[in-house]
Amino acid sequence: MTNRARNIRITAAASVAVVVGMTGLVAVSEPLYRLFCKVTGYGGTPRMAEKASGATGEAMFTVRFDANVARGLSWGFRAAEPQMSVRVGEETLAYYEAKNTSDLPLVGTATFNVQPDRAAPYFNKIQCFCFTEQVLAPGETVRMPVTFFVDPEITKDVHARDIGTITLSYTFFKSDDQSKARVAQSEFKPESKTYSN
Amino acid sequence: MAEAHAHAHGHDHGAHAHHPTGWRRWAYSTNHKDIGTMYIVLAFVASLVGVAFSMMLRAELAYPGMQLIHDQQFYNVLVTAHGLIMVFFVVMPSLIGGFGNWFVPLMIGTPDMAFPRMNNISFWLTLVGLCLVATSTLVGTGAGTGWTVYPPLSNAVFHPGMAVDFAILSLHVAGAASILGAINFITTIFNMRAPGMTFHRMPLFVWAILVTAFLLLLALPVLAGALTMLLTDRNFGTSFFAPQGGGDPIFWQHLFWFFGHPEVYIMIIPAFGIISQVVSTFSKKPVFGYLGMAYAMVAIGFIGFVVWAHHMFTVGFNVETRAYFVIAHFHYVLSVAAVFAIFTGMYYWLPKMCGRMYDERLGQWQFWITFVGVNVLFFPQHFLGLAGMPRRIADYPDAYAGWNLVSSVGAAITLVGTLLFIYLLYRTLTAGERAPANPWGEGATTLEWTVESPAPFHTHEILPNITTQPAE
Amino acid sequence: MTKSRWILFCLVLVGTATFGLDALAASTGAPVPWQMYFRDAATPVMQDIVDFHNLILWIEVAIVLLVLGLMLWIIVKFNAKANPVPTRTTHNTALEIAWTVVPVLILLVIAVPSMKLLFFMDKAKNPAMTLKVVSHQWYWSYEYPDHDGFTFDSNLVPEDQLKPGQLRLLEVDNRVVLPADTEIRLVLTSDDVIHNWAVPSFGVKMDTVPGRLNEAWVKIDSKNIGTYYGQCSELCGVNHAFMPIAVDVVSKQDFQAWVEQARKKFAKADEPLKVVDAGTR
Ligand code: HEM
Ligand SMILES: [Cu+2]
Ligand SMILES: [Cu+2]
Numbered sequence: 001m002t003n004r005a006r007n008i009r010i011t012a013a014a015s016v017a018v019v020v021g022m023t024g025l026v027a028v029s030e031p032l033y034r035l036f037c038k039v040t041g042y043g044g045t046p047r048m049a050e051k052a053s054g055a056t057g058e059a060m061f062t063v064r065f066d067a068n069v070a071r072g073l074s075w076g077f078r079a080a081e082p083q084m085s086v087r088v089g090e091e092t093l094a095y096y097e098a099k100n101t102s103d104l105p106l107v108g109t110a111t112f113n114v115q116p117d118r119a120a121p122y123f124n125k126i127q128c129f130c131f132t133e134q135v136l137a138p139g140e141t142v143r144m145p146v147t148f149f150v151d152p153e154i155t156k157d158v159h160a161r162d163i164g165t166i167t168l169s170y171t172f173f174k175s176d177d178q179s180k181a182r183v184a185q186s187e188f189k190p191e192s193k194t195y196s197n
Numbered sequence: 198m199a200e201a202h203a204h205a206h207g208h209d210h211g212a213h214a215h216h217p218t219g220w221r222r223w224a225y226s227t228n229h230k231d232i233g234t235m236y237i238v239l240a241f242v243a244s245l246v247g248v249a250f251s252m253m254l255r256a257e258l259a260y261p262g263m264q265l266i267h268d269q270q271f272y273n274v275l276v277t278a279h280g281l282i283m284v285f286f287v288v289m290p291s292l293i294g295g296f297g298n299w300f301v302p303l304m305i306g307t308p309d310m311a312f313p314r315m316n317n318i319s320f321w322l323t324l325v326g327l328c329l330v331a332t333s334t335l336v337g338t339g340a341g342t343g344w345t346v347y348p349p350l351s352n353a354v355f356h357p358g359m360a361v362d363f364a365i366l367s368l369h370v371a372g373a374a375s376i377l378g379a380i381n382f383i384t385t386i387f388n389m390r391a392p393g394m395t396f397h398r399m400p401l402f403v404w405a406i407l408v409t410a411f412l413l414l415l416a417l418p419v420l421a422g423a424l425t426m427l428l429t430d431r432n433f434g435t436s437f438f439a440p441q442g443g444g445d446p447i448f449w450q451h452l453f454w455f456f457g458h459p460e461v462y463i464m465i466i467p468a469f470g471i472i473s474q475v476v477s478t479f480s481k482k483p484v485f486g487y488l489g490m491a492y493a494m495v496a497i498g499f500i501g502f503v504v505w506a507h508h509m510f511t512v513g514f515n516v517e518t519r520a521y522f523v524i525a526h527f528h529y530v531l532s533v534a535a536v537f538a539i540f541t542g543m544y545y546w547l548p549k550m551c552g553r554m555y556d557e558r559l560g561q562w563q564f565w566i567t568f569v570g571v572n573v574l575f576f577p578q579h580f581l582g583l584a585g586m587p588r589r590i591a592d593y594p595d596a597y598a599g600w601n602l603v604s605s606v607g608a609a610i611t612l613v614g615t616l617l618f619i620y621l622l623y624r625t626l627t628a629g630e631r632a633p634a635n636p637w638g639e640g641a642t643t644l645e646w647t648v649e650s651p652a653p654f655h656t657h658e659i660l661p662n663i664t665t666q667p668a669e
Numbered sequence: 670m671t672k673s674r675w676i677l678f679c680l681v682l683v684g685t686a687t688f689g690l691d692a693l694a695a696s697t698g699a700p701v702p703w704q705m706y707f708r709d710a711a712t713p714v715m716q717d718i719v720d721f722h723n724l725i726l727w728i729e730v731a732i733v734l735l736v737l738g739l740m741l742w743i744i745v746k747f748n749a750k751a752n753p754v755p756t757r758t759t760h761n762t763a764l765e766i767a768w769t770v771v772p773v774l775i776l777l778v779i780a781v782p783s784m785k786l787l788f789f790m791d792k793a794k795n796p797a798m799t800l801k802v803v804s805h806q807w808y809w810s811y812e813y814p815d816h817d818g819f820t821f822d823s824n825l826v827p828e829d830q831l832k833p834g835q836l837r838l839l840e841v842d843n844r845v846v847l848p849a850d851t852e853i854r855l856v857l858t859s860d861d862v863i864h865n866w867a868v869p870s871f872g873v874k875m876d877t878v879p880g881r882l883n884e885a886w887v888k889i890d891s892k893n894i895g896t897y898y899g900q901c902s903e904l905c906g907v908n909h910a911f912m913p914i915a916v917d918v919v920s921k922q923d924f925q926a927w928v929e930q931a932r933k934k935f936a937k938a939d940e941p942l943k944v945v946d947a948g949t950r
Binding site: 270347440442484486487583590593596599 | 705708747759760764765837839871890899902904907909
């Protein structure tokens with residue numbers, strides 16, 4: 001009987017351990033999911049790189065730049081050029097432009113992804129404005145740079161090498177945290193400037 | 198399966214005269230049969246609500262235009278509540294909490310569950326969950342998110358007010374109850390089988406509950422975690438699923454379906470178990486390929502989790518999803534298969550649970566009416582889905598009117614069948630013939646048929662000894 | 670349970686055949702009364718979906734007939750009267766292996782074309798133009814980035830404003846117009862919650878997700894010139910049922926003419942940047 005009581009305790013403890021383990025797994029699922037997206041390009045998540053690898057290839061790609069502003073943020077936002085032709089492996093600089101059309105300073109944060117999904121693991125961003133929050137004074141217009149390159153490895157992927165056009169998309173949201181806007185209100189003069197961060 | 202050389206009448210009622218009576222018997226119950234009964238009553242009450250909601254939906258959809266429900270948000274609230282109630286408070290409590298509690302201990306030959314007090318807590322938590330989901334339909338404009346609760350629609354911007362919070366809490370509480378129940382079943386089945394009741398002699402229903410318990414153990418913490426994140430997104434400014442804070446609404450979908458895929462198996466595997474018992478009983482022979490069946494259920498449970506991965510890769514690609522085709526499909530799985538298994542279980546075990554026989558003729562009528570009803574109800578929805586009718590709409594383009602009317606007529610027929618079942622229950626309880634210990638004859642070889650009907654408060658106090666091989 | 674479903678299906682099929690096959694052969698981009706099957710495919714993707722569906726359908730019919738046959742056999746030959754003493758056979762290794770392996774094979778047969786289909790759906794070869802679709806609570810807006818980026822909103826025509834012949838809950842004030850014989854890239858996103866841009870005849874049913882761009886493609890043969898309807902297919906709040914999609918597919922020339930006129934009609938006053946309606950949260 002005591003033997004059974006011990007076994008019961010062991011089984012119950014093991015079950016609880018499974019529950020705790022699964023709970024632990026969800027608890028860290030958010031960073032895990034991010035990591036997974038980053039590593040595999042899942043869901044169109046582009047890579048981040050320090051600089052282009054240096055090797056360039058023959059293949060040419062059209063890169064389109066898509067811009068969106070979510071409801072609630074009174075900004076205008078668009079790509080300076082709607083599309084570019086780039087050589088694979090070559091580091092390319094493109095600009096987006098944003099304008100605060102309201103009479104209040106506003107903080108925006110951008111999300112981004114690449115389409116088609118299959119191209120994402122080969123799309124490397126070196127520098128981009130989405131890394132930080134952007135504060136725009138009333139009426140202010142900024143130019144924001146994106147530096148990127150398309151990894152030559154893409155031409156070796158049977159599922160990706162037929163891609164002719166890659167779209168890079170940004171969406172600006174109004175940040176939940178607008179405290180930087182209040183600071184900015186005292187500092188900014190409404191004038192045009194170019195960001196480089 | 199296994200034949201018992203036990204003598205159920207061997208125990209002494211007098212020795213247990215101290216068991217509580219009146220409301221205390223139920224409120225403080227630690228008795229697996231009483232708790233099983235309470236689960237069945239809970240599922241019954243919840244089904245009245247869930248079916249009533251679905252009848253309102255079908256009534257609205259009978260004709261194009263908005264007739265009964267003038268507010269699409271209210272329609273969405275009904276769809277959501279119907280889905281949540283049917284899944285969490287009808288199918289799961291009846292199959293697992295109800296039949297599982299009643300018959301797992303009886304079938305494996307043990308006096309009760311491993312943790313009788315925890316069993317009591319599971320039940321009352323489930324009831325709290327039911328009350329919370331009912332509350333959610335009543336506060337503010339209700340939770341019109343669908344049972345999948347996808348953000349951003351379910352976040353504080355698009356669903357302000359407390360309704361969604363109540364729905365989330367409801368699932369939390371029901372989920373906690375199910376996790377406790379799962380631990381209880383696993384511990385019981387692993388450790389409390391009567392001498393000789395090896396795993397390979399266990400009735401398939403017990404196998405089914407065991408597999409289900411494991412699925413619950415793995416799936417529900419993920420749902421709970423996801424719901425917690427949604428709750429903090431809504432109330433405490435986190436942004437797990439909110440893009441403006443760097444979150445991702447798709448992340449919710451992955452977490453939800455990590456739970457959602459196994460959930461389908463959680464609802465259907467116990468149904469397989471019941472059908473296996475019934476087929477074996479009435480064909481008067483052990484189930485053919487018993488071991489294959491047992492391990493098939495294990496494999497299905499396992500695959501249930503793997504299927505989730507396929508979902509990862511089809512987000513946004515799958516053409517038939519979200520069409521009415523889906524409604525048709527899962528109602529065939531859930532409503533027709535699981536609910537018919539619940540009816541089957543009720544017919545099969547009613548004599549054991551209440552000590553009375555049901556009226557066979559009424560039962561036959563109930564089967565055929567309901568059977569025709571659900572097919573008329575759900576089959577035309579395949580056509581609607583293929584033709585392109587979306588889900589969760591209170592009004593539809595006029596071309597869809599024909600099959601929608603047919604479907605609603607089917608709902609009415611189903612309702613008649615369901616009401617007939619309620620009448621049959623009433624008749625059985627008040628005027629049914631006394632049932633013998635084993636009303637089903639030589640085919641009924643599992644241990645619950647060795648104890649008298651209704652099963653006495655205490656059973657298997659003297660452990661039965663199982664000696665027969667199941668499948669030779 | 671599936672057996673019953675198929676008996677009924679056959680009955681209904683026979684029934685339909687007797688009162689004419691119109692219902693099965695819907696030949697427009699809109700649903701028709703008593704329709705029982707897909708709308709006609711207008712794109713290669715939809716054609717593949719229909720073919721794939723048919724493959725699965727026949728496999729299913731075969732399985733259902735087999736199971737039904739076995740059941741009937743059991744019911745007739747082995748009922749308590751015909752066979753009072755049931756056999757105690759509970760094993761047949763060969764049989765058990767067979768019924769495990771065969772379904773796995775069938776699943777493989779289904780899996781291969783299904784993967785192919787997924788890749789095909791995902792693969793636009795070289796689209797000649799792009800249409801951008803943005804969902805809002807509760808209307809769609811469309812943008813033509815390759816045609817100077819003019820943009821317009823497309824709203825449901827309310828019931829009391831319908832003209833004769835217009836379809837209730839499907840007609841919109843501004844239809845989106847696409848050229849035939851042209852490979853078109855669709856890029857889709859959302860302004861608020863998740864919606865879904867679904868046009869059954871195109872085989873497109875794509876979630877629009879805030880903060881994320883999705884992509885799909887269509888190519889409509891000029892023999893399929895006409896109007897195609899769809900509806901929002903992801904629950905998006907109160908007016909989810911009331912944000913339809915209507916697409917006019919026209920010849921390339923007609924498309925050019927339409928673009929000229931639409932550019933003027935939807936032109937915004939001199940604007941260095943598209944000003945986005947702020948709305949309120
Ligand atoms: C009496 C029989 C039933 C009827 C008449 C019925 C009817 C309906 C209707 C009309 C909808 C909404 C379809 C839509 O507009 O999208 C629905 C959704 C649903 N039903 Fe049932 N149903 C029945 C039984 C069941 C059962 C037994 C279950 C068991 C799990 C169930 C689970 C669901 C779920 C999960 C949904 C989806 C909810 C959502 O879209 O969020 N139903 N049902
Ligand atoms: Cu919508
Ligand atoms: Cu919608």
